[in-house]
Amino acid sequence: MDASGTMSADLSSDCERLAADALDTDILGTSLDFAMHGAMAVLRRDLLAQLGAVRPVVFNLLALVGANPGILQTQLADALLLDRGSAASLVKKLQQWRWVEHRVREADRRCKGLYLSVTGARTLRHLKSQFQKHTARFHSRFTPDEHRQLLEFLQRIARQ
Amino acid sequence: MDASGTMSADLSSDCERLAADALDTDILGTSLDFAMHGAMAVLRRDLLAQLGAVRPVVFNLLALVGANPGILQTQLADALLLDRGSAASLVKKLQQWRWVEHRVREADRRCKGLYLSVTGARTLRHLKSQFQKHTARFHSRFTPDEHRQLLEFLQRIARQ
């Protein structure tokens, strides 16, 4: 349609856009992948703005170390859905920032238990309060039942 | 816990991992962001394996051009949630592969309408059948009602 609402028979001689809602989204309209992509994009943009310079994966890692003092890198990798190399790079960065410390386990010197530093613990508390603001904005779009249901749906997809 | 099921008072002298299901997931357990991340990872891995060398975004782009002959790059960018630069790079690649062609609109020579080539149309048909196999694997985890509900939930998040 052009601006006056009539069909344009020849697009190549009419630079009006097809109206956005006149676009045929084809498979995209019912694609789980694409709907997920869109939801992720919005969620992520909001979370990034809320956490500032801290990446979401760093927040997740801090939360896990905070809740599981002595956790190993390989366990972090598993829980965060990362490979060992990516987990190692992250941990190295967090150690340079002095947010995380490690102690080699004497019983098996290959293993390093990870712990939050005092600074790391303080940072985590701050990030959690920021995360709560982010979470609240999206929780408010769902009833408690809907939210539980959505989480269950997502976990059903993630289950291998 | 160690292998015998007793608590280890001193982790630093015990290299047993905390059992995976004994990990405290803290906020990750109820985090929409993390659940979404996990679901996306599984969906995406499956889709990549099914589409072979073709990236999901390329499939989405082909589907849109196929369903909307003459569509503009900026419209593609909007629909695919990309910026114009990324859309331009994609379109350029697809033109080099001879899957997509363009015609400059004489009424406004800034605009290029995009169309599938014969090869592109054939490729799209193949990719759609591959995509269906992927889709079927995940649809089977949901009743039709649940699937509709999940899509609606995701769109509710994506709505700005």
Place this chain on the structure above:
DNA sequence: TATTGTTATACTCTATAACTATA
């Protein structure tokens, strides 16, 4: 001045693979 498209560049995220040290 606004819009379409182009190009170069850079950053995030993650994977792969080769490596060391320890068991």
Place this chain on the structure above:
DNA sequence: TATAGTTATAGAGTATAACAATA
């Protein structure tokens, strides 16, 4: 031989910004 961790590299995906052509 297997496991924990390290490091270098590469690729996908996307954003930013400066640019040209057209309106």
